[in-house]
Amino acid sequence: xxxxxxxxxxxxxxxxxxxxxxxxxxxxxxxxxxxxxxxxxxxxxxxxxxxxxxxxxxxxxxxxxxxxxxxxxxxxxxxxxxxxxxxxxxxxxxxxxxxx
Numbered sequence: 005x006x007x008x009x010x011x012x013x014x015x016x017x018x019x020x021x022x023x024x025x026x027x028x029x030x031x032x033x034x035x036x037x038x039x040x041x042x043x044x045x046x047x048x049x050x051x052x053x054x055x056x057x058x059x060x061x062x063x064x065x066x067x068x069x070x071x072x073x074x075x076x077x078x079x080x081x082x083x084x085x086x087x088x089x090x091x092x093x094x095x096x097x098x099x100x101x102x103x104x
Contacts, residue, residue, distance in 0.1 A: 037085075037088035040084055048077030
């Protein structure tokens with residue numbers, strides 16, 4: 005397409021860039037890991053919210069609870085949020101590098 009007075013070509017190129025970033029697998033992985041990481045952080049900070057839906061189930065301690073302690077959700081949630089941030093930065097850098 006040619007760049008005429010309406011400026012539609014740069015707008016179309018920007019729209020393609022946004023769509024390419026939106027459907028980039030790194031961005032999708034970052035979103036999924038980020039959502040799951042935030043849920044684990046909430047479950048670690050306020051375990052009452054996580055157990056609210058499981059009132060009718062008997063809690064039995066298992067080896068994972070004993071080894072990770074009560075901070076297991078916090079550690080794993082924080083790690084997932086950091087990895088999600090790294091994936092998001094990688095997706096942004098990769099899309100800018102490919103767009104230039």
